[in-house]
Amino acid sequence: MIRAGVFGAGGRVGKLLIEDLHNENEISLGAVYVRNELNFSIDPSVLVTNDMATLLKGSDVIIDFSLPEATQLLLEQAIEHPTPLVIGTTGMDVHQMNLLKSASESMPILYATNMSLGVALLNKLVHMAAKTLEGFDIEIVEQHHRHKKDAPSGTALTLAHSAAAGRNLDLDAVRVSGRNGNIGERTKDEIAVMALRGGDIVGRHTVGFYNDGEFVELHHTATSRNTFSKGAIRAAKWLVGKPNGLYSIQDCLELA
Numbered sequence: 001m002i003r004a005g006v007f008g009a010g011g012r013v014g015k016l017l018i019e020d021l022h023n024e025n026e027i028s029l030g031a032v033y034v035r036n037e038l039n040f041s042i043d044p045s046v047l048v049t050n051d052m053a054t055l056l057k058g059s060d061v062i063i064d065f066s067l068p069e070a071t072q073l074l075l076e077q078a079i080e081h082p083t084p085l086v087i088g089t090t091g092m093d094v095h096q097m098n099l100l101k102s103a104s105e106s107m108p109i110l111y112a113t114n115m116s117l118g119v120a121l122l123n124k125l126v127h128m129a130a131k132t133l134e135g136f137d138i139e140i141v142e143q144h145h146r147h148k149k150d151a152p153s154g155t156a157l158t159l160a161h162s163a164a165a166g167r168n169l170d171l172d173a174v175r176v177s178g179r180n181g182n183i184g185e186r187t188k189d190e191i192a193v194m195a196l197r198g199g200d201i202v203g204r205h206t207v208g209f210y211n212d213g214e215f216v217e218l219h220h221t222a223t224s225r226n227t228f229s230k231g232a233i234r235a236a237k238w239l240v241g242k243p244n245g246l247y248s249i250q251d252c253l254e255l256a
């Protein structure tokens with residue numbers, strides 16, 4: 001039995017991970033990290049700790065849905081105590097992403113801004129559409145619940161990277177993240193990534209390709225947050241036993 005450790009256990013996704021792990025037979029909940037006190041009930045056999053080294057040593061794989069600064073601390077500790085990591089936290093900066101890449105030299109790490117099968121496929125479709133629909137304007141809109149802290153979503157940025165790659169463009173050079181005032185006409189290569197926040201929207205992404213006379217819009221809507229927790233559990237089972245390195249959700253789903 002694989003022992004999973006959950007980092008971010010008290011969060012929206014973390015709580016679902018704990019529930020969903022109960023229904024698994026190859027993997028079970030071994031340990032949870034909590035910063036302060038545990039504010040929910042948990043099977044007494046599960047190790048509850050506020051010490052990251054103890055979490056790492058007591059787990060065969062760790063699933064992380066937390067905040068960028070917390071993931072950074074986890075990665076720093078994991079370099080000292082290498083353990084396979086499934087990381088779903090979004091909003092990481094360049095330094096944190098570089099840390100993640102260098103940590104993956106010491107352990108297998110699967111990093112995915114979206115753990116759903118639908119978005120994994122959507123990234124492939126977006127790459128293909130961006131390449132095929134030459135000259136179409138690309139615009140991305142994401143919608144999430146009012147509690148989400150980072151913007152635009154990690155998924156929207158990954159989709160923007162897929163679109164830019166399909167056009168051989170450098171996303172940093174063409175990304176637009178807002179429009180206001182007398183900004184002039186849209187430029188040919190720009191890729192806009194816009195964020196809307198409200199209510200309890202689990203996650204909705206639209207990638208539009210607009211031309212004179214026609215447009216194509218590709219949508220993905222997550223209707224349940226369990227899509228992410230179940231996807232992360234599937235990724236954790238797949239990751240255990242893999243060689244050190246950085247893996248994507250496409251690797252796990254054999255969509256690469």
Ligand SMILES: NC(=O)C1=CN([C@@H]2O[C@H](COP(=O)(O)OP(=O)(O)OC[C@H]3O[C@@H](n4cnc5c(N)ncnc54)[C@H](OP(=O)(O)O)[C@@H]3O)[C@@H](O)[C@H]2O)C=CC1
Pocket residue numbers: 007008009010011012013014034035036065066067068069070087088089090091112113114115116150154228
């Ligand atoms: N890749 C994917 O498929 C998905 C990714 N996400 C991403 O996952 C992340 C978490 O989302 P969500 O569950 O909604 O967020 P929540 O805010 O509900 O949960 C965040 C968790 O992180 C913990 N945390 C915060 N700071 C620290 C810290 N310094 N040290 C340790 N733990 C800390 C919190 O602990 P405490 O309870 O003590 O405050 C909490 O348990 C976000 O980045 C989100 O974008 C979300 C859904 C899907």
Ligand SMILES: O=C(O)C1=N[C@H](C(=O)O)C[C@H](O)C1
Pocket residue numbers: 090113114144148149152153154155156202203204
């Ligand atoms: O914070 C969320 O809720 C979500 N975050 C991820 C992201 O930033 O892309 C994935 C999902 O859309 C939900």
